[in-house]
Amino acid sequence: MSIEVNGRKVDWVKDETIQHLLKRMKYTFPLVVVKIDEKVVPRDNFSEIIVPDGSKISVIHMISGG
Amino acid sequence: MNIEKAEKIRKKLKESCVGVAGVGGLGSNAAISLARVGVGRLILVDFDSVEESNLDRQYYFRDQIGKVKVEALKENIKKINPWLKIDIFNQKLTVGSMDEPFHEADVIIEALDSAIAKTSFIEEIMQKLPDKPLVACSGVAGYGKSDRIETKHIGNLYICQDEQARSSDDDVLMAPRVALMANWEANIVLELLLGEDK
Numbered sequence: 001m002s003i004e005v006n007g008r009k010v011d012w013v014k015d016e017t018i019q020h021l022l023k024r025m026k027y028t029f030p031l032v033v034v035k036i037d038e039k040v041v042p043r044d045n046f047s048e049i050i051v052p053d054g055s056k057i058s059v060i061h062m063i064s065g066g
Numbered sequence: 067m068n069i070e071k072a073e074k075i076r077k078k079l080k081e082s083c084v085g086v087a088g089v090g091g092l093g094s095n096a097a098i099s100l101a102r103v104g105v106g107r108l109i110l111v112d113f114d115s116v117e118e119s120n121l122d123r124q125y126y127f128r129d130q131i132g133k134v135k136v137e138a139l140k141e142n143i144k145k146i147n148p149w150l151k152i153d154i155f156n157q158k159l160t161v162g163s164m165d166e167p168f169h170e171a172d173v174i175i176e177a178l179d180s181a182i183a184k185t186s187f188i189e190e191i192m193q194k195l196p197d198k199p200l201v202a203c204s205g206v207a208g209y210g211k212s213d214r215i216e217t218k219h220i221g222n223l224y225i226c227q228d229e230q231a232r233s234s235d236d237d238v239l240m241a242p243r244v245a246l247m248a249n250w251e252a253n254i255v256l257e258l259l260l261g262e263d264k
Binding site for chain 1: 088090091092093177178179180181182184185188189202203204205206207218220221223225227228229231232233234235237239244
């Protein structure tokens with residue numbers, strides 16, 4: 001009953017959406033891409049897609065500097 | 067030197083066009099490398115002018131302080147390779163029209179500074195020019211830790227990144243890491259234009 005978010009093992013929560021997971025992880029930075037098991041999730045679906053148990057989530061974000 | 071390989075590369079790059087969004091630390095250094103290898107056409111976009119504080123990491127010179135960056139960079143590139151075609155846009159990229167200067171580019175380099183500008187640009191390019199390869203960069207601040215830099219690849223987006231780096235708002239920008247990641251971006255561009263080096 002756990003998932004992996006950016007290499008970190010965290011508890012799986014039943015019926016949790018991507019949007020809620022991002023909030024739980026305190027990921028408030030400007031996001032670029034969220035992938036579940038290597039599949040890209042469109043931003044418009046963040047509030048609908050439920051995170052499956054055992055899944056691997058990658059959240060890619062941008063850090064300032066150029 | 068493998069003359070046959072060099073000639074093949076020269077021909078291919080001569081016909082290529084690369085767009086560079088932002089010509090600060092990342093963009094100026096990436097553009098110089100692409101000019102040195104002979105990319106035939108560069109599209110440079112930036113609204114800024116050269117300041118004294120840029121000289122510690124950006125490809126400009128003391129006598130160019132006050133000059134519009136895209137014009138100063140064009141001047142510097144021409145000193146290295148006068149045969150390139152260089153299109154310059156002295157303008158700020160604003161949401162809604164960020165893609166406009168880049169339609170003719172084969173590959174686009176994101177070389178902006180703030181995380182918000184980077185994200186807006188990537189989103190808009192991925193949405194409006196979904197078939198265009200886009201090379202972005204994240205986490206350039208600080209020094210050392212070269213081994214933390216990696217390329218993330220998602221569809222047509224290639225991100226040169228150090229996930230553990232701090233924001234430049236809370237850190238320092240220094241020439242070695244800036245030039246390293248700028249050239250990392252330029253190196254990905256070469257792979258995209260030429261195919262994998264075998």
